[in-house]
Amino acid sequence: MSARFQAPRGTFDILPGEQAERRRVHLACVDLFTRAGYGRIETPIFEDTELFSRGVGESTDVVQKEMFTFTDQGDRSLTLRPEGTAAIVRAYVEHGMHKLPQPVKLWHWGPYFRHERPQAGRFREFNQIGAEVIGTDSPLADVELILLLGDLLGELGVPGLRLRLSSLGSPDSRAAHREELIAYLRANEGELAPDVRERIDENPLRAFDSKDEGTRAVMADAPQLVDRIDDADAEHFAEVRHLLDQAGVAYELDGTLVRGLDYYTRTVFEFESEGLDAQAATLGGGGRYDGLAEALGGPAAAGCGWAAGIERILLALNAPPPEPAADVFVAAPDGQSERAFVLVRELRGAGLHAELDLAGRSLKGQMKQADRIGARRTVILDEDGGAEVRDMSSGEQEALDLSRAVEALKP
Numbered sequence: 001m002s003a004r005f006q007a008p009r010g011t012f013d014i015l016p017g018e019q020a021e022r023r024r025v026h027l028a029c030v031d032l033f034t035r036a037g038y039g040r041i042e043t044p045i046f047e048d049t050e051l052f053s054r055g056v057g058e059s060t061d062v063v064q065k066e067m068f069t070f071t072d073q074g075d076r077s078l079t080l081r082p083e084g085t086a087a088i089v090r091a092y093v094e095h096g097m098h099k100l101p102q103p104v105k106l107w108h109w110g111p112y113f114r115h116e117r118p119q120a121g122r123f124r125e126f127n128q129i130g131a132e133v134i135g136t137d138s139p140l141a142d143v144e145l146i147l148l149l150g151d152l153l154g155e156l157g158v159p160g161l162r163l164r165l166s167s168l169g170s171p172d173s174r175a176a177h178r179e180e181l182i183a184y185l186r187a188n189e190g191e192l193a194p195d196v197r198e199r200i201d202e203n204p205l206r207a208f209d210s211k212d213e214g215t216r217a218v219m220a221d222a223p224q225l226v227d228r229i230d231d232a233d234a235e236h237f238a239e240v241r242h243l244l245d246q247a248g249v250a251y252e253l254d255g256t257l258v259r260g261l262d263y264y265t266r267t268v269f270e271f272e273s274e275g276l277d278a279q280a281a282t283l284g285g286g287g288r289y290d291g292l293a294e295a296l297g298g299p300a301a302a303g304c305g306w307a308a309g310i311e312r313i314l315l316a317l318n319a320p321p322p323e324p325a326a327d328v329f330v331a332a333p334d335g336q337s338e339r340a341f342v343l344v345r346e347l348r349g350a351g352l353h354a355e356l357d358l359a360g361r362s363l364k365g366q367m368k369q370a371d372r373i374g375a376r377r378t379v380i381l382d383e384d385g386g387a388e389v390r391d392m393s394s395g396e397q398e399a400l401d402l403s404r405a406v407e408a409l410k411p
């Protein structure tokens, strides 16, 4: 016997029974973004590797450890996209969208790839929804984006939502803070956990995430970036907070919020659900990336955006709605299946969900099948060109005028 195949580690199949909950999330996005005037953008699944190393940042975990990179037959290095923003800003520059009235408001939905250790809510291929506003540095854009993600998660019914907010300032203030933090960690080295101590130079911000008690005590007094940002950045952040307060949105200021990608400037935020495990509690997050378009060789264009994980949202919701039941099942005795086809096509053409037997069942078997798929009504064709209709919940059965079938069978 030859070996059986399985879906690759960290990936999953999405079976028909799991589609309804995804469709609901997708429809909620289409509806929300249409009402807010965002246009959908789709970019390729793979891009030049350099787009991500330059855009996301050479020193980030995503670029160093998590990318699926391959060389094509033309000896080009390509990478399955690990995130959406770099490619969307690439498309903004490539299509000269900076010449359109600004800002350009975009949303996207699709698969992303990261070579991470699989666990609940963490996959190697996963799906994200996201939104980007490119071409303005106004705090209004930051706030609109935060509200959109909050409204989406709220409308979907995600329980226990928490919003964390901070500002990373500019790359300069970030670099100065990094030096200050490294010096502070060195001065308190004795009290730090070994894994934190080993990574002081490599990634000092990690120390803020440590669960070790000694480290946490040291970090309680550590210098926070949000207190070190310059005046213009502080003013921008104050305006974001003011607008959120005005909109009645609750948030926690969290100076330890560090996002994994290098392009962020100023505002950063994350939405969490209290119902999820700590390692995968973040439903979505994002922030400002005012230098990204230029870093990718384009014109100066400030931008802001977020991405949220579809699988995380579904985990947080934890209640798949039932698949919709069929309106009508058309059953036909032996030799009459052509008539069943004609009627099913007519009903489908009129917008009804109509099905028929495709497996050569007896009439009795077809009635069972109608029941199994949850059909509301079953049309039973007879041998003489006539038909009856059965209400599957009450069991009542009556004659059906086939020339008026659509009207009679509409839900």
Ligand code: AMP
Pocket (backbone or CB within 6 Å): 083, 114, 116, 121, 122, 123, 124, 125, 126, 127, 128, 260, 282, 283, 284, 285, 286, 307, 308, 309, 310, 311, 312
């Ligand atoms: P990020 O681009 O890292 O900010 O990710 C945005 C959102 O995508 C996260 O908050 C998660 O909901 C989701 N996400 C990121 N990585 C994964 C993954 N490996 N598996 C499933 N969802 C993920």
